[in-house]
Amino acid sequence: MIKKIILASLCVTLFSSCVTRRLYNELDAQLKDCTEERNRLLSESEALRNESLQLENSLNNSERMLAAAIVERDRLQIEYDQLAKSYKTLEKNSDAAIKAEIDRLNRLKSELNEKSTRVNELENKLAAQDANLKRLKDSLSKALYAFEGKGLTVEMKNGKVYVSMENKLLFNSGSWAVNKEGKIAVEELGKVLAQNPDISILIEGHTDNDRVIWNLGGGIESNWDLSTKRATTIVNILENNPNIDKKNLTAAGRSEFAPISSNATTEGKAKNRRIEVILTPKLDEISKMLNEI
Template sequence: MKKIVLLASVVLLTTSCVSRRLYNELNEKNKDCANRLELLSEENEQNKAAMLNLSGKNKMLENDLTKAIQERNKWNSDYNAMSKNFEDLEKNSDAAIKAEIERLNKLKFELDAKSKRVSELESRLDEQDKNLKRLKDALSKALFEFEGKGLTVQQKDGKVYVSMENKLLFSSGSWTVSPEGRNAVQQLGSVLAQNPDIAILIEGHTDNDKVVGTLGGGITNNWDLSTKRATAIVNILEANPLIDKSNLTAAGRSEFAPIASNATTDGKAKNRRIEVILTPKLDVISKMINEI
């Protein structure tokens, strides 16, 4: 019986020791698990926060990506539009350049033609000026004996002027040409007969003295007197059969184109005159000018 009790006691004691140790071990493991669970919970919270942060960043990146895609698409659209515009512009530019080249070539052709006509006109004007000088020299030579007797010959403004004072041509108040005056006009006519391309204008001029009484055929004013004197010179010139009568023109200027003062006797004498104005016919030159 003792042996049985002793055995039972030993078994009970042994069992009690084992259970406490196991309990202690399990308790320690439980604490470790609790600590680990707490750590895991904290890590989980941290991971959640990180996930939320990453989710926000991801959303921002998605928005940025969307904007980038939109901008890329806009750039592509703009680029395509610009490329098309450039192609159109290039085509139009080629056409515009071609048209401009054609226009410039046309202008150059016209300019060359005008330059040629200008050169021809300058040449003709130069030749005309030389012809006038030859005419002036020929008249000066033919009328040399009358220079100093109220006759002058000069070239100016593209014309030749032969001026004859009335003391060489007419008596006071008369339009009958004196013998010496007739000789001078005939010498003038012999030179003009050799220049058929010259227009001949004969102008009669008076001083400002009024016509008093009746003169010859009833002249009443200076208009009549200046015109009759111009006509008297024309009559002498047209008697030369070599002078083209269509080149002759007679005009009376009365007292209204003086070359000196009518306040002096010498001035009045200068104003009483016949002006023979010799002008090259300008039909060809006028046509050339109009063509420029």
């Protein structure tokens, strides 16, 4: 009997132990499931919160874009209304406006044709003047050919003809009296100039930079005086030609201040001691034409 009771007690205890372990395992599994579910829900909640923030930002941007679009629409509407109003006004006055524009274009065309004619006349005048200068240069080269190589050169530049004569052809050292050969050269120059009454004649005297250190022949104390007297002497020879208009003649002394070569060498000084005859077409008519354009 006692054995049966003990055996029964052992069975009850063993059964109770088995039930408790199984229940624990079940509860523990449920706990894990609940924990995983909670974590999943928390993750989904965070994702939904982030998505909500993004949607809110997107909504704000959309609202701002909508507001800007409304402002732009209103601006365009105002501009459209103004254009529509201008169009109606233009449409009402189209005939008068078109006629006025046609008249304006006709006036401009007339002015353009007139200016084109003047420009063509001026171009022809300049071309003729250039041709005359070239002929003058050729005539001078031919007339003075015998003196080229003796310090005399003829060239055309800047719309002018330059006849340059070194002092060795014209003057003795320190003198402003023209020697025999130099006088012949100047007289030959005068014969050509007499045939060109529309040319202004500027005679420039030039020296080197050697200082005048004594009184030369009665009153020459500087290169200014010497260059001016030499230029004046050439003018005096030219004006003896009765066919040269005296109003066309000008004498100028440039002293040492317009050298064409270095004064550091003897050769350079010789080139700087010179008379330059500068021949310029009279530009009164051309200036008048330019002012009329």
